[in-house]
Amino acid sequence: MPNPTNHIELVTRDFSFYYGDFRALTSISMDVERNRVTAFIGPSGCGKSTFLRSLNRMNDIIPGTRVEGKVLLGGVDIYGKDVDVVDLRRKVGMVFQKSNPFPKSIFDNVAYGLRIHGERNPSAVAQRVEESLRAAALWNEVKDRLDKSALDLSGGQQQRLCIARALAVKPEIVLMDEPASALDPLATQKIEELIFELKKEYTIIIVTHNMQQAARVSDATAFFYLGELVEFDETKKIFTNPKEKKTEDYITGRFG
Amino acid sequence: MEGVNVDNPQSAGIGRVRAWRRFREKAIETFFLANGLFAVLVLLAIFSMLFTEGWPALKRVPFGEWVMSTEWDPTSPVRESYGILALIVSTLMVSIGALILAVPLGIACAAYIADVAPARVREIVKPVIEILAGIPSVVVGFFGLVVLGPLLAKAFHAGNGLNGVNGSILLAVMALPTIMSVSEDAIVSVPQELKNASLALGATRWQTLMRVTLPAALSGIVASVMLGMGRAIGETMTVLMACGNAPAMPHSFLDPVRTMTATIAIELGETVQGSTHFHSLFVIAFFLFLMTFAVNLVSDIILQRVRKRMGGA
Ligand SMILES: Nc1ncnc2c1ncn2[C@@H]1O[C@H](COP(=O)(O)OP(=O)(O)OP(=O)(O)O)[C@@H](O)[C@H]1O
Ligand SMILES: [Mg+2]
Numbered sequence: 367m368p369n370p371t372n373h374i375e376l377v378t379r380d381f382s383f384y385y386g387d388f389r390a391l392t393s394i395s396m397d398v399e400r401n402r403v404t405a406f407i408g409p410s411g412c413g414k415s416t417f418l419r420s421l422n423r424m425n426d427i428i429p430g431t432r433v434e435g436k437v438l439l440g441g442v443d444i445y446g447k448d449v450d451v452v453d454l455r456r457k458v459g460m461v462f463q464k465s466n467p468f469p470k471s472i473f474d475n476v477a478y479g480l481r482i483h484g485e486r487n488p489s490a491v492a493q494r495v496e497e498s499l500r501a502a503a504l505w506n507e508v509k510d511r512l513d514k515s516a517l518d519l520s521g522g523q524q525q526r527l528c529i530a531r532a533l534a535v536k537p538e539i540v541l542m543d544e545p546a547s548a549l550d551p552l553a554t555q556k557i558e559e560l561i562f563e564l565k566k567e568y569t570i571i572i573v574t575h576n577m578q579q580a581a582r583v584s585d586a587t588a589f590f591y592l593g594e595l596v597e598f599d600e601t602k603k604i605f606t607n608p609k610e611k612k613t614e615d616y617i618t619g620r621f622g
Numbered sequence: 623m624e625g626v627n628v629d630n631p632q633s634a635g636i637g638r639v640r641a642w643r644r645f646r647e648k649a650i651e652t653f654f655l656a657n658g659l660f661a662v663l664v665l666l667a668i669f670s671m672l673f674t675e676g677w678p679a680l681k682r683v684p685f686g687e688w689v690m691s692t693e694w695d696p697t698s699p700v701r702e703s704y705g706i707l708a709l710i711v712s713t714l715m716v717s718i719g720a721l722i723l724a725v726p727l728g729i730a731c732a733a734y735i736a737d738v739a740p741a742r743v744r745e746i747v748k749p750v751i752e753i754l755a756g757i758p759s760v761v762v763g764f765f766g767l768v769v770l771g772p773l774l775a776k777a778f779h780a781g782n783g784l785n786g787v788n789g790s791i792l793l794a795v796m797a798l799p800t801i802m803s804v805s806e807d808a809i810v811s812v813p814q815e816l817k818n819a820s821l822a823l824g825a826t827r828w829q830t831l832m833r834v835t836l837p838a839a840l841s842g843i844v845a846s847v848m849l850g851m852g853r854a855i856g857e858t859m860t861v862l863m864a865c866g867n868a869p870a871m872p873h874s875f876l877d878p879v880r881t882m883t884a885t886i887a888i889e890l891g892e893t894v895q896g897s898t899h900f901h902s903l904f905v906i907a908f909f910l911f912l913m914t915f916a917v918n919l920v921s922d923i924i925l926q927r928v929r930k931r932m933g934g935a
Contacts, residue, residue: 424822456824466815469838479823482833528819535823 375400375539375569376421381435383416383425390416393435394595396588398539403561403570405584405601407577409616412590414573415463418541421571422458423451439539456483459537463544465524467516467531472508475516475527479535494534501567502530503560522553529560533568540564542572546579558583577617581605589613672908679704679901688905692871694885696899704902706909708871712786712879713910715872716861717854719790720797724854725847727794728801729836732843735802736809737831748806755799759859766792766864778876784866786875792860797850804849808842809835841925848921855914858883882910 376398383391391413398404406414419425421437423444437444444454456479467475476495485491495512499505504526508519516527525545532540542561546554561570561583574580580587581601588598589612597604597613608614680688683704691705731751735744766788775783812835820830836843858881866878869885880888886903893900 422822424818427818427821452824452826454824455822460822462815462818462822464815466813466819468816468819468834478820478833479825482820482823482825482829531819531823 373400374398375439377436377438378421379436379438381417381420381437382433383413383420384432384434385416385428386430390593391420392593396595396598398569398571399586400569401565401567402585403565403572403583405580405587406571406573406590407575407580407587407616408590408596410575413593414590415543417590418460418543418571418573421539421541422455422460424455424460426451456535457537458539458541459532459535461525461528461532461540461542461545463547465521465528465548467519467524467527469515469517471513472516472519472527473512476530476534479531483535495530498530498534499527501533501564502526503556503563504530520553522549522556525549525553525557526560529557529564533564537568539569539571542570544573544575547575554579577605577619589616591616669911672904672911676901676904676908679898679905682898683902688909694869696889696893696902702898704898704905706882706906708869709880709882709885709906710909710913712865712872713855713881713883713913715786715875716789716793716865716879716881717851719786719875720793720854721847721851723790723794724797724801724850728798728846728850729805729843731798731802732805732809732846733831733836736806737827737835748803751799751802755796755803757796759796759857760863762792762796763860763863766860771864774876780876781878782866784864785877786865786872786879789861789865789879789881790875792864793854793857796857796860797854800853801846801850804846805839805843808839808846811842812838840928844921844925844928848918851917852914855910855917856883858887862887882906 374397378394378396381391381394382389394417406418408414416425420433421444425431425433433445439454439457442449468478470478473492473495476498477491480491480494485494496505496509499508504523507523508527516524519527525548529540529542529545546557549557558579561572564570565585572580572584584601586599587601587604589596589604589608589610591612597608597610599609604613605617608617614620687704688706689710690707691703692708692711693703693705694709695703735747739747767784770788770791771783773783774780774785774788778787780787816834816838817830820834821827825833861881862884865880865884867880867884867888868878869880870877872879886906889899890903893903
């Protein structure tokens with residue numbers, strides 16, 4: 367059973383997830399450590415995105431879904447009765463596979479989260495916007511055109527803007543679902559460097575299809591297969607000396 | 623050089639395909655251009671027809687009188703007067719009144735159907751609302767005459783209840799389906815990814831609706847309002863039946879009013895063809911045309927600003 371020590375950020379216990387009658391996740395138990403990058407890998411359709419979206423309850427908006435088991439954040443079950451989903455999602459931010467900036471100015475995109483959470487002071491907003499854009503390594507590229515539309519940015523810039531937007535509300539955990547899958551190698555490298563920087567302040571969980579990427583950026587790696595967590599260990603261990611045969615087959619490209 | 627087959631049948635075939643495709647592209651382009659030109663042509667024809675038919679009256683009556691005077695009495699035996707200011711004000715008053723009622727209600731309903739209501743409610747409510755748009759205006763006018771009129775008369779002690787408010791309410795009812803339906807389409811087509819982004823930042827559904835979904839749907843919503851406004855300004859039968867038809871400057875919404883359209887409809891049958899009165903009715907139509915044109919132009923400019931600010935399409 368969980369032994370909540372200081373460095374554990376998030377704990378799941380026997381967590382199962384259902385889309386209607388279809389069980390997409392089976393009894394997942396995992397401890398995610400603070401200030402580290404945890405990667406989720408596995409073949410398409412194995413439930414990585416489903417699991418990721420379960421961690422900030424974004425699955426709630428899909429009708430007919432159901433969960434079993436527990437997800438504990440700071441010792442509190444996020445599926446508990448009196449959990450405020452709004453507050454949960456502020457603590458557990460998310461970056462989507464397809465960058466989705468609002469059709470607003472660059473500034474307003476980053477300021478959005480602050481404003482909906484009631485920050486009225488313009489100079490506080492401006493300061494946090496700058497901090498977030500710097501943290502997302504985008505500040506130098508956009509500082510002269512903050513009032514321009516975010517949709518005029520390049521794909522890679524848009525994705526970093528989405529990261530800045532997620533960081534602005536000071537989350538504890540940032541969930542990233544294949545954040546670089548639509549980007550060219552250079553933009554991908556920028557995102558990877560960014561992730562490396564971000565783990566100093568945030569706990570990061572990233573879904574990726576790219577084995578090299580998982581090996582490069584993550585500290586721990588979880589391998590999923592058909593809705594089950596097959597193996598979860600230090601990234602080094604998973605990529606050099608996996609316990610399970612399935613894991614080895616997958617990372618060496620023998621299937622999936 | 624020998625051995626090189628210039629008339630390679632295969633490449634000739636490809637050339638033919640290419641020529642055919644080019645021709646087809648050109649034809650399609652020309653077809654659309656012709657359609658666009660035709661629409662513009664029709665518009666110009668109407669415009670020039672109204673102007674030439676109105677010209678004899680415009681020539682006889684000083685321009686100042688048309689737009690400054692509130693006295694409309696073209697059949698006076700003493701002194702004919704052709705001031706249409708009261709009619710313009712009446713038209714604007716009834717239309718704007720209708721929009722004040724219909725726009726918030728229409729957008730709220732659209733947002734509810736698109737974003738809040740369960741799918742089944744949406745499947746039932748939307749077609750019903752769209753059927754509402756097909757009710758003939760004479761039926762709506764009749765309702766205003768026999769139901770709404772007496773009600774208003776009792777509530778506000780306002781004569782027989784045939785007045786500006788009555789017309790505004792009826793026009794609102796008529797504009798509502800258009801506003802609701804077109805806005806709803808715009809709201810539904812806002813990408814789910816944008817809403818997800820907002821929700822994932824900890825926004826409530828309400829915040830997401832107000833700050834992301836509605837702004838992203840704004841151009842469609844503005845378009846729906848313009849369509850509704852167009853219907854309200856141009857509507858004739860309803861206002862003719864329900865507004866009381868006093869061609870005087872209204873001082874409040876409870877005064878009986880006579881709109882530009884109603885004036886044309888009432889008087890066109892009674893005038894002597896070719897008289898100044900006859901031509902003056904075309905002048906009214908001409909001004910009405912200019913007003914709708916101005917409304918459309920202004921809304922287009924607003925839309926363009928909005929799109930530019932938000933970027934993208
Ligand atoms: N909204 C949904 N409704 C019903 N079933 C769904 C839904 N979303 C996902 N699923 C199913 O749940 C399973 C897991 O899907 P999920 O998207 O989590 O996979 P994934 O590991 O992220 O795949 P990929 O690598 O392709 O993104 C799949 O079988 C999928 O078909
Ligand atoms: Mg996925």
